Amino acid sequence: MSALAVSGGTPVRQGRPWPAWPQYDGATEQELIAALRSRRWAISWPSDGERARERRFAEEFARYNGAPYCVSVDHGSSALLVALEALNIGPGDEVIVPAMTWVAPVTAVLRVGALPVLVDSDPRTGCITPDTIRAGLSDRTRAVILVHLACTVADLDGITALTREAGVPLVEDCAQAHGARWRGRAVGTYGDVGVFSFQNGKVLTGGEGGAVITSDEGIYRRVQQLRADSRWYPEGGSAAGEMELVEAGEIMGANYCMSELSAAVLIDQLPRLDAQHQHREKIAGELERRLAELGGFAPVPLPEEADARSIYEYGIQVEPGTFGDVPLGRVAEALIAELGMTWYPADAPLHRSIMLRPETKRRFAALWDDHGRDRALGRDYSGAERYCDTTLLFHHSALLGDASDVDDIVRALDKVRTHHAEL
Numbered sequence: 001m002s003a004l005a006v007s008g009g010t011p012v013r014q015g016r017p018w019p020a021w022p023q024y025d026g027a028t029e030q031e032l033i034a035a036l037r038s039r040r041w042a043i044s045w046p047s048d049g050e051r052a053r054e055r056r057f058a059e060e061f062a063r064y065n066g067a068p069y070c071v072s073v074d075h076g077s078s079a080l081l082v083a084l085e086a087l088n089i090g091p092g093d094e095v096i097v098p099a100m101t102w103v104a105p106v107t108a109v110l111r112v113g114a115l116p117v118l119v120d121s122d123p124r125t126g127c128i129t130p131d132t133i134r135a136g137l138s139d140r141t142r143a144v145i146l147v148h149l150a151c152t153v154a155d156l157d158g159i160t161a162l163t164r165e166a167g168v169p170l171v172e173d174c175a176q177a178h179g180a181r182w183r184g185r186a187v188g189t190y191g192d193v194g195v196f197s198f199q200n201g202k203v204l205t206g207g208e209g210g211a212v213i214t215s216d217e218g219i220y221r222r223v224q225q226l227r228a229d230s231r232w233y234p235e236g237g238s239a240a241g242e243m244e245l246v247e248a249g250e251i252m253g254a255n256y257c258m259s260e261l262s263a264a265v266l267i268d269q270l271p272r273l274d275a276q277h278q279h280r281e282k283i284a285g286e287l288e289r290r291l292a293e294l295g296g297f298a299p300v301p302l303p304e305e306a307d308a309r310s311i312y313e314y315g316i317q318v319e320p321g322t323f324g325d326v327p328l329g330r331v332a333e334a335l336i337a338e339l340g341m342t343w344y345p346a347d348a349p350l351h352r353s354i355m356l357r358p359e360t361k362r363r364f365a366a367l368w369d370d371h372g373r374d375r376a377l378g379r380d381y382s383g384a385e386r387y388c389d390t391t392l393l394f395h396h397s398a399l400l401g402d403a404s405d406v407d408d409i410v411r412a413l414d415k416v417r418t419h420h421a422e423l
Helices: 026-037 053-065 076-086 104-111 130-134 156-166 217-226 260-294 328-339 370-377 382-390 396-400 403-422
Strands: 069-073 094-098 115-119 141-147 170-173 193-197 210-214 297-299 306-308 313-318 343-345 391-395
Touching: 026 260, 053 069, 053 210, 053 260, 069 076, 069 217, 076 104, 076 170, 076 193, 076 210, 076 217, 094 104, 104 115, 104 141, 115 370, 130 156, 141 156, 156 170, 210 217, 260 297, 260 313, 260 396, 260 403, 313 396, 328 343, 328 382, 328 391, 328 403, 382 391, 391 396, 396 403
Parallel strands: 094 115, 094 141, 141 170, 170 193
Antiparallel strands: 069 210, 193 210, 297 313, 313 391, 343 391
């Protein structure tokens, strides 16, 4: 076995770039230039007589998901915030949040004055489960945020049954699951609200951006105002020179509006999404066939009820001892050297993440006293730890190539594993 590239050996892959992300072409440029030349770069500017691009995108994204209503926002973090505000979550309330996710859901809970209660995850999917949610429930629980993580879907049957029984609303965080489906319906439509991010790395991106979808007209009215300084869209369109947003004042809001330039990119990107999903799924299927032949590696599982997955980060799970005692962080470094593409273990669960530091802000100090911290973090997180210890991830763009890319990935995994087995 040749030396590992990380130790100076010859890498498995040389001179061939991986598929670039984001993807765009002349049509994308035309959409963006048209928005630029309109001189209407934000919804808070007089209409040019055409429907605002961010409103057009919201309507198209609602149709894509089979949802009655959608409101676009500037970031996925804003989508979480206005969703919680629309559900009237505030001081004195608790919101259940997965320990195995990015920090944004916890931050949104803190920003509305509520206490995030972190619960454990399934060790194979990384998603919360009905049992882990039960471990965090109390008489102060006012919502549950679930995250469809990386390349799989949480147990929507069990979780929706539990939240209905408990009488608390469900927020589906679909930032990593655009286009995934459960029993024929898009994820994001099972909860009271579904929230999305369109950050640069997501499978649907406008650089930054977010959206809230819902089937509840009252929530839709509130979300419109919460993200646009208490303004909303009137029925019908707006004539040239008129403002497209009008003052409603039913609930006090702030400015989380998506820019027209971001919306122009998203309008171009949305029709491409399903074809990209199909291509990724084809290449992922080939990778899974080869991993089964290789042995010792398995994909992050997808529940049978999930009709379609959205691969934001592809996850490969390894059996204990596959790389000896070497931690996955060092294994990832070896794979990066062999392939010239980024690999990484899952982010640390939030109960030990350096990003969760409410004590560094005065506005959260009263929440994050000894009692609040114990209530937020006082559970077992062995499932999340197990997920981190056994899961290697890479970005979805690597699946936009061809079968030769799969061959390189499999050869690199085999080389790195064999090297450590020899040691």
